[in-house]
Amino acid sequence: xxxxxxxxxxxxxxxxxxxxxxxxxxxxxxxxLTQIEVGGDAEQIRKLVAMARRSAxxxxxxxxxxxxxxxxxxxxxxxxxxxxxxxxxxxHAVERASAVETRRGITLDVRLPDAECVVSLDGEWMALTxxxxxxxxxxxxxxxxxxxxxxxxxxxxLTVSDDGRPLPESWPERFSATPREQALGRTLSLARDVARAxxxxxxxxxxxxxxxxxxxxxxxxSRSKSDNG
Amino acid sequence: MKDRVLxxxxxxxxxxxxEVVLKAPTCEVTTTTSPSAGLEHAKEGAFDVVLTDxxxxxxxxxxxCRRMLGTSPDVPIVVITGQxxxxxxxxxxxxxxxxxxxxxxxxxxxxxxxARAIEHxxxxxxxRQLRAELLGAPVSDLLIGDxxxxxxxxxxxxxxxxxxxxxxxxxxxxxxxxLVAKALHQASPRARGPFVAINCAAVPASLLESELFGHAxxxxxxxxxxxxxxxxxxxxxTLLLDEIGDMALEMQAKLLRALQERKVRPVGANAEVSFxxxxxxxTHRDLETEIEQRRFREDLFYRVNVVxxxxxxxxxxxxDILKLASVFLGRFAERNxxxxxSLSPQAAERLxxxxxxxxxxxxxxxxxxxxxxxxxxxITVEDLPQKIRAYDREHCVIAAxxxxxxxPLDAMERRYIFxxxxxxxxxxTRAAELLGLDRRTLHRKLERYQGDTTGGDVE
Numbered sequence: 001x002x003x004x005x006x007x008x009x010x011x012x013x014x015x016x017x018x019x020x021x022x023x024x025x026x027x028x029x030x031x032x033l034t035q036i037e038v039g040g041d042a043e044q045i046r047k048l049v050a051m052a053r054r055s056a057x058x059x060x061x062x063x064x065x066x067x068x069x070x071x072x073x074x075x076x077x078x079x080x081x082x083x084x085x086x087x088x089x090x091x092h093a094v095e096r097a098s099a100v101e102t103r104r105g106i107t108l109d110v111r112l113p114d115a116e117c118v119v120s121l122d123g124e125w126m127a128l129t130x131x132x133x134x135x136x137x138x139x140x141x142x143x144x145x146x147x148x149x150x151x152x153x154x155x156x157x158l159t160v161s162d163d164g165r166p167l168p169e170s171w172p173e174r175f176s177a178t179p180r181e182q183a184l185g186r187t188l189s190l191a192r193d194v195a196r197a198x199x200x201x202x203x204x205x206x207x208x209x210x211x212x213x214x215x216x217x218x219x220x221x222s223r224s225k226s227d228n229g
Numbered sequence: 230m231k232d233r234v235l236x237x238x239x240x241x242x243x244x245x246x247x248e249v250v251l252k253a254p255t256c257e258v259t260t261t262t263s264p265s266a267g268l269e270h271a272k273e274g275a276f277d278v279v280l281t282d283x284x285x286x287x288x289x290x291x292x293x294c295r296r297m298l299g300t301s302p303d304v305p306i307v308v309i310t311g312q313x314x315x316x317x318x319x320x321x322x323x324x325x326x327x328x329x330x331x332x333x334x335x336x337x338x339x340x341x342x343x344a345r346a347i348e349h350x351x352x353x354x355x356x357r358q359l360r361a362e363l364l365g366a367p368v369s370d371l372l373i374g375d376x377x378x379x380x381x382x383x384x385x386x387x388x389x390x391x392x393x394x395x396x397x398x399x400x401x402x403x404x405x406x407x408l409v410a411k412a413l414h415q416a417s418p419r420a421r422g423p424f425v426a427i428n429c430a431a432v433p434a435s436l437l438e439s440e441l442f443g444h445a446x447x448x449x450x451x452x453x454x455x456x457x458x459x460x461x462x463x464x465x466x467t468l469l470l471d472e473i474g475d476m477a478l479e480m481q482a483k484l485l486r487a488l489q490e491r492k493v494r495p496v497g498a499n500a501e502v503s504f505x506x507x508x509x510x511x512t513h514r515d516l517e518t519e520i521e522q523r524r525f526r527e528d529l530f531y532r533v534n535v536v537x538x539x540x541x542x543x544x545x546x547x548x549d550i551l552k553l554a555s556v557f558l559g560r561f562a563e564r565n566x567x568x569x570x571s572l573s574p575q576a577a578e579r580l581x582x583x584x585x586x587x588x589x590x591x592x593x594x595x596x597x598x599x600x601x602x603x604x605x606x607x608i609t610v611e612d613l614p615q616k617i618r619a620y621d622r623e624h625c626v627i628a629a630x631x632x633x634x635x636x637p638l639d640a641m642e643r644r645y646i647f648x649x650x651x652x653x654x655x656x657x658t659r660a661a662e663l664l665g666l667d668r669r670t671l672h673r674k675l676e677r678y679q680g681d682t683t684g685g686d687v688e
Binding site: 016017019020021022023024025026027028030031032034035038040044047048051054055058101102103104139140142164165 | 238239240241242243245246249250262263282283284286287310311312313331332333334336
């Protein structure tokens with residue numbers, strides 16, 4: 001299969017996937033609204049409103065991601081690098097991810113350092129990327145997700161682990177809708193490009209030692225002297 | 230009983246919405262966002278219909294369809310997807326889906342599709358049951374063999390499956406009474422409930438009451454917590470009281486009371502607990518003789534013996550012996566990571582000649598041993614137990630040297646008739662001709678001898 005053909009096929013798969021997700025989420029919103037019109041007890045209406053709200057937030061997150069993917073793909077991405085407290089950013093991203101993606105029976109454990117952890121980065125891009133990664137981990141997990149930030153004098157490492165399927169060791173350049181042999185999934189592809197733009201390193205790692213299965217995605221940010229104050 | 234729907238979609242919101250739309254007083258909805266968990270759910274519980282998304286990251290819906298149909302072929306699967314393409318629909322139907330819906334799904338269309346799928350399953354199951362009743366075909370994969378004796382068992386199971394009458398299964402040790410009980414449970418409307426079995430002969434009399442009825446906390450030294458008995462644990466399903474003929478008389482009285490009242494009193498408790506189970510009792514003993522000997526209560530006998538199923542001994546199932554042997558060989562070869570084994574003609578002949586006093590269990594053990602010993606993928610006479618290898622010589626009654634080898638005339642006749650039947654491949658008309666009997670006389674003799682437990686073969 002030629003490179004051009006592969007790229008076209010990946011684009012088709014990506015658009016298929018996006019269409020699938022958009023139909024699914026708008027379907028939930030429409031379905032919830034229809035049920036609200038039909039009526040029900042207060043508890044049921046509250047649940048339906050929450051479903052519709054979560055699905056609308058998923059659509060918004062998808063739209064944000066697609067726009068950023070387009071900017072990165074065309075080389076039009078604009079970066080505003082400034083010192084930011086990574087703890088606050090991770091906390092914000094986890095809150096957004098939890099509002100968007102809820103799964104019954106999945107526990108989300110966030111471990112942040114006590115002291116602030118300043119790193120030079122683009123806050124908006126990074127917040128979106130971390131949100132995407134946490135959402136991906138919640139979707140992939142069987143029972144648990146751990147988001148952990150470790151701050152050292154020279155670097156800060158953010159690890160998002162889940163006990164779902166292991167992640168591939170090597171990543172192809174091309175991206176597609178979902179990870180497959182010849183292409184990287186949309187979330188990981190975006191995260192990799194964002195990491196590169198920040199001079200950070202994005203790697204996949206093994207499961208946590210106390211888990212029977214799983215994998216992790218690790219962001220390794222180097223910290224300049226100014227970041228350390 | 231409620232209809233049960235399983236929803237598998239990796240979007241939790243979608244699962245929650247389907248649950249709201251489908252939940253009704255007559256419908257129970259289980260949801261999961263994990264396809265592999267969905268497969269496990271489907272294996273554990275009997276669902277009437279499964280709804281699944283097509284595009285899931287862990288496992289796509291087509292793969293899920295194929296795997297689910299492998300383990301639960303009767304459950305209709307409705308594929309629901311956001312991929313609005315003809316290809317997706319065709320692929321889903323090819324993978325065995327019952328129907329295909331595109332998101333967003335109208336609530337009424339979804340309810341209608343699910344109702345239709347449940348009705349389809351119900352009709353399918355009825356047709357299968359009626360066909361089984363008509364043909365005397367096995368009602369369950371558990372019952373192997375198409376001998377007339379097993380067809381009778383299958384017919385009886387089909388006839389009594391839909392009601393709640395107590396059943397007594399009688400048969401020699403090793404004939405597969407528990408499998409018959411399981412097949413009856415599976416064919417009954419209680420199939421979704423638990424099947425609980427207890428061997429009354431294996432539990433010490435002092436513990437049997439607590440096992441069956443449960444106990445309150447502190448009822449005896451080791452009763453640190455309250456525990457439900459098997460009558461309560463089997464609620465909504467079937468309770469098999471195996472080897473009921475070995476139960477102590479004192480316990481029989483308590484059991485009789487429980488069956489009459491449909492309530493049990495846990496040991497040490499003040500209040501009684503109702504139960505909703507179908508009772509199946511099984512025994513290798515002749516309970517009528519046990520009643521005469523005052524070892525079994527007559528009133529309990531009539532309580533459990535509303536319908537009786539006699540499981541035939543293996544020697545009355547001649548045409549099933551090789552089929553069963555082949556199933557066991559396949560099972561043990563797989564378990565031992567060996568290539569499938571087959572029987573040499575001589576070994577097959579030995580199996581057919583043997584009398585099988587230990588019935589199917591003995592055949593199973595012999596095949597397990599043969600697979601373990603076989604050096605090639607063919608089981609030879611040398612791989613069979615000594616008892617089976619030597620059987621013909623030991624029972625050569627025509628050339629008997631001692632009075633001990635002489636058989637009663639009845640037993641001789643039985644062996645001879647079965648031998649002739651085997652020679653003519655089960656053709657009763659031909660067998661009657663060769664034996665110089667009319668067909669009806671042969672039938673009468675066969676009916677009489679199929680319940681007989683003595684005898685062997687004639688050389």
